[in-house]
Amino acid sequence: MKEVFIIGNGVAGSTLALNLSATDSFRVHLISDESDFFYSRTALMYLYMGHLTAQQTEPYERNHWEKSGVNRIRGRVFALDRNAKTLTYRDVEGNTHQKTYDILVLAMGSLPRFLDWPNSTLKGVSGLYHLKDLEAIEAYTEPTKCKEAVIIGGGLIGVELAEMVHSRGIHTTMVIREPYFWSSVLPDSDAQLVQKHIEAQGIHILTETEVSRFSSEDGQQLSGVQLNSGKELSAQFAGVCIGVTPNTGFLSESGLTLNEGVVVDEYLQTSDPSIYAIGDCAELKHPSTERRAVEAVWYVARQMAETLSKHLIEGRAAYEQKHWFNSAKFFDLEYQTYGQVSTSSKRKNSEQHFHWHPKNQSKGITLSYRAHDRQFLGVNTFGIRLKQSVFEQWLNASESVDTVVAQLDRAHFDPEFSKMYYNDFRYAFLSNNG
Amino acid sequence: MYTGLIGIAALISAGISNTLGTTPQLMASIALTLVAVGVLGYTYSSYAASGPGIKNNGVMFRSLTQRGVWAYASAVGLTAFYILLYFFDSQLEGIIRGFDPLSKMLSGNPASQWFVYGVLYTLAILLFGIKFIVKYRHSRYQIIRTISVMFFQLVFAFLLPELMARLNGDLPYYDLKNMWPLNYYLFDQYAVDGFISAKQLGIGLLLFGIASIFIISPILTYKFGKRWYCSWVCGCGGLAETAGDAFRHLSDNSVRAWKLERWMIHSILVLITLSTVGVVHSYLREGEGDYWLSADLFLGLFSLVVILIVSLIYFKRKEWLAKDAKRSILIIGALIVGLSGIHFLSDSYHVFLIPTYTLRSAYGFFIGSIFSGVIGTGFYPLLGNRVWCRFGCPMAAILGIQQKLFSKFQISTNSGQCISCGNCSAYCEMGIDVRAYAQKQEPIKRASCVGCGICSEVCPRGVLRLENTANPNQLS
Incomplete structure (x- = not known):
């Protein structure tokens, strides 16, 4: 033993x-x-x-x-x-x-990652990772004390924390360095779609903004978050979600x-x-x-x-990074991704994107494929559930994007009776690739 | 919510008002209107005012939904109502008279306590059905399923039987969608005689009753799983899904509860089967010659069916069954056949050594009244909304066996996407530990699953999907 x-x-x-x-x-x-x-x-x-x-x-x-x-x-x-x-x-x-x-x-x-902000040890400032963090957040956001919250960072934990404090009726502002919500990971089209959904829930988002310091009236409890623009947001709670x-x-x-x-x-x-x-x-x-x-x-x-x-x-099993996949939920908007879909800033010319979303609905699909041979590279999907196993088959077989579009129904994973968007999507793709 | 409470108070006072000389009809209408306004007002302020999507904020904090004072108070209130209804209906006289006009309009007869119960039950499913639809309005599956339970309750359980009574007074109360063994009295002498004396229509209904158990239900369960009944058609299920929705997370999902569930539900199934066979046998025997079927032939046929089913399960699905399940199936099968054999040899009046009519009335009291009513519904706020369906309903037991043995229904998992958060298990009204399967990337094929689809709704990663495309010969 x-x-x-x-x-x-x-x-x-x-x-x-x-x-x-x-x-x-x-x-x-x-x-x-x-x-x-x-x-x-x-x-x-x-x-x-x-x-x-x-x-x-x-x-x-x-x-x-x-x-x-x-x-x-x-x-x-x-x-x-x-x-x-x-x-x-x-x-x-x-x-x-x-x-x-x-x-x-x-x-x-x-x-949780912290930067060298002045006063980041004030009461009312916390990350969200550990059970202790949750206890702290629970105390800091007590409704009698906390009316306004600032969430710093636009990632998955940031949006979760925004949803959490917002659920207690706290006025919530997200301060994001990037031009759109999570555009460090999502292409701009997708980032905008998600941002619109988050804003529709009543969250304020300040983009291309950074925090310069935390302020306090009594030297103990947070009272505001100062931005690099010089503006100060009044806040009794600040969630630090700039990564781990x-x-x-x-x-x-x-x-x-x-x-x-x-x-x-x-x-x-x-x-x-x-x-x-x-x-x-x-x-x-x-x-x-x-x-x-x-x-x-x-x-x-x-x-x-x-x-x-x-x-x-059993002996000798190597860890292999297989096809990337991930999922998240931004308020009521589900997100799944399979394979590689680069951000707008990192995307090279060899990687093509096709983004589609129905009008006025928080739903969308983005496909990425290689420009010269149309090999399918990856997918982001919002508000539409797609089957992982089917995408792994396609990725393993280096399938072409045209096959993926033609057979997209095979990956259908939404609940029964849900409206199916595959024909709309296909039509948009074909008219675009004419 | 408070308006609803006033409505219930008004209903109670309607009972008292009878003695005060005011008109109970007026009080009853005012009371029901207040209840309706209360439920709809609550629906609007809690769900309609905010956007579509899962709305479970604070479920674990509220007194009513987390076994607080309000939960105990409502359980006591509901239980008291059932006790009055079953045993002291004379106390309800004031309320009952308030429902006379409606009853006369439908069946032509004055209202009974069961008519009042039917109205309140149907009203609860309709009002809370609207609440459920608004709450889950992002999901077409939930909307369509809820319209279905509302329709079946209103038309099949409530209106049709009343109208049938108006058309043909000889017919026993018959809810077309209720099958044996849920309506365990279907084959009782008075019912069968009633059907027979009601001529063609009655005999047609009796044949339909038999066909629903042996033909219609297995086919539908094969295609869609037991959900076609339990969460789309059934009245008990209908009330659980609508009025009981707020309590679904209270179902115990421990392995221990699962064990208890299997023991209880299958024992009740055996009990009801034996007592039905016993009752049928004894009146066939008393009235030998009145019916085309002789008592001994009936018993012989029954034993044959038992042997057939036991050997089918045992040999065809051996690898699926846990050791204890295999053993109990064999023991039960042998016991039933053995007892029938003893009967042939001994020529006793009682088929299974117990006086079957005593067994029957005990069943009616303990299972039919106390369990399905008082505990099943009265304890919603304490034990969850599917206690009866899970631990007591013999119909659910049969459909569950069918679902496990030969259905195309399963809940598929989306590969490795589960984050083990626990929402699916917490909100499963049948107490299935859905997460235990999802995090192992296994499909969920459980006998008890009623296919309400809420696990799939609350999953924040879209991992679960109800499907009718499973290979019924494969476990996973």
Whole structure:
């Protein structure tokens, strides 16, 4: 029996822990200083808005953990001795414990990114990542105290946080550096579509604007957010959502190769052969073209955990960045993406886009394809559900965009009786490509 | 909401007002109007005023929807109403008289407590049906499905039986869409005799009743899953989907609850089957010669059908069944056939060793009244809106077995898109842990799924889709 210690009980660490404990070869210890049980971080917003209770955000029944044999430890690891293969953690009561591992897996996730803004430690300023952040936000946005909120950053967490505070009747303004909402990821046509939808919900969006400082009347509680234009927005809550960075805190003196995150090879192995890293905190030494070295996404974390499980149980399984996919929901607008659709600023001439949306509706599809041979590259879809497996087939087969357009119905995944837009889309595409 | 409460208060006072000498009809109309205005006003302010989309903000914070004081108060109120209705209907005399004009208009008879119950029940489905449609107006599946339950309740459960009674006084109350074993009394002597004495129409209805169980329902379940009945047609389902919608997240989705569910629902199915067979057998025997079917032939046929079904399930779907399910199917099958065999040998009056009419009336009281009414509906705010459908309904049990064994219906998952947030499991009224399947990228093929489609609505990533295209011979 190998002693496996996993630091972090997010989707990466928990998936790996359950997979390994299902075999007889490992004794699995799962250490977390955040929660007793694995919960879905993506559900934090639903917890705040009252759609779910805390326990409902836990993907596995508590019984399941008891039966799995995984030793769950509540504590914070602060020291690592790679020569002796020991780690040291402090438990909730403040006692320290030293443990010896055969295999150590780092799955500590991310930390919200902050810039060097003056006064960013004021009460009323928070990111949204950790359960503690949610507690803080809950206190800061108490309706009697908080009437106005500013959300800094236009990404997925930003729009979630905007929806959350807006649901409590708080006047919400988003401050975004880019010209349109999330145009650092979406082509402008799509970014505009999403932005329009968000604004229609009653959210104010200030684009091409940055924050210069936070201000306070009493030196403790946030009272306003000052913009680079010199203008000040009155606010009792400011949500900082300008992205996340890998959480590698206690590893700085460990001697492991670190860059932005913990650097790993294709077997998710760090520079120390008995230590692995998965999820948000891992940085791939050799990312595939068009993909990033650090991808702080739920799906990537889960895929890494599945791959590492296979590698440790069956031997030699390499992590491969397959076709990119992701999904999100901007208020009531669902978004799915398969393959590669570049932003307007990064798009090269060799990549063509075709964007279509019906008039006056929050729906749309954008296809991307290679200009010279019309090979299909990827799709963004808004308010229309499309089947992932069909798109993977098309991407694997390097299908032409014309085939994809002709056969788009095959990917239909909207609920029964939904209006189908494929003919409209096809007609628009054909008239454009005439 | 407050207007609705005043309406209910007015309805109660209508009961009292009878003794005060005022006109109960007037009070009843005022009361029902107030209830309607209340529900519609609530619908407007909560859903219509904001844009379309999922509106579950605060569900877990509110007293009424999170087992707070208001939830207990409404459960007590509803339960009290059922107890009055079943056992102390004389106390409701004032209210009942208020419904006389409507009853006379429809069937020509004065109102009974069951007529009043029917009116209130239908009104609840219609009003809360409108609320449901407004709430889920972004989804055509939800709109069409809700119009369907509203239609079947109003026309098939409420208007048609009343009109049929007007046309043909001999006919027993018959809701065409209710099948045995949900209307477990379909084959009781008084009902069968009623059908027979009502001549062609009655015999036609009796044959239709038999066809619905053995022919119509398996075909529809094969094509669409049990949802064609449970969330599109059924009246109990109709009330759960509309008036009960606000409580769907209260259904327990633990593995323990699932275990209890399987035990309970299948025991009730066995019980109702045995008692129906026993009742039919005993009146066939008493009236030997009056009917074309002899008692012994009937019992022999029944045993044959049991053997056939048990062996079909056992041999054809062996690999799907858990060990305990396999064992219980064999034990139950052997028990039923064995008991029938003993009967042939012993020549006793009671087929299954128990006096069947006693069994029948016990069933009617504990299952038909207490479980389906008091617990099933009265406890909506505490246990969720599908307690009866999930733990008690023998019809749901049969359709569930069909769904599991040979239906093309399943909920497909969109590959690896699940983020395990838990909305699907939380809002599943049948307490299915939908997420457990979705996060493993498996389709959901559960006997209890009524296909309401809410999991697919609340999924923030579009992972779930109800489909009729599954290969019925494949589990996943």
